[in-house]
Amino acid sequence: MNDDTVFRALADASRRQLLDRLHAKNGQTLTDLCQGLAMSRQAVTKHLAVLEEASLVATQRHGREKRHFINPVPIGEIAARWIGKFEHERVGALVDLKRSLEGDSHE
The missing domain is CATH 1.10.10.10 (Winged helix-like DNA-binding domain superfamily/Winged helix DNA-binding domain)
Known part of the structure; x- marks a missing residue:
């Protein structure tokens, strides 16, 4: 579709x-x-x-x-294609931010 x-x-x-x-x-x-x-x-x-x-x-x-x-299949496909790929990057950015903040608090 x-x-x-x-x-x-x-x-x-x-x-x-x-x-x-x-x-x-x-x-x-x-x-x-x-x-x-x-x-x-x-x-x-x-x-x-x-x-x-x-x-x-x-x-x-x-x-x-x-x-x-x-x-629900077409909505699931859109979620996987258009939301999922952006979510992956956002989670990675949050992990990096968390590590950065934890590193700053331990210094």
């Missing part, structure tokens, strides 16, 4: 809200997801389509119902 597609999908607050709702209760139908939201059914449908295109949401049909499930 293209990182840009995932970042664009995550850039919208309404789509993040839908992901939060699926995280809280996975496998919801469109009707379930629309309850309590200040947006139309059509808007929710469009947002879900963007999330599906980015592979952040997968669907399964159960008879006439279509259930939506969060797919």
Whole structure:
């Protein structure tokens, strides 16, 4: 999956809200997801389509119902690629700082 597609999908607050709702209760139908939201059914449908295109949401049909499930893999890939590599450098810098400060306090 293209990182840009995932970042664009995550850039919208309404789509993040839908992901939060699926995280809280996975496998919801469109009707379930629309309850309590200040947006139309059509808007929710469009947002879900963007999330599906980015592979952040997968669907399964159960008879006439279509259930939506969060797919954390694209977010995990982004975390590994974009956050993990920076985190490694930050931890190294903190270790160096700690050693430097401890060396200064022992002098």
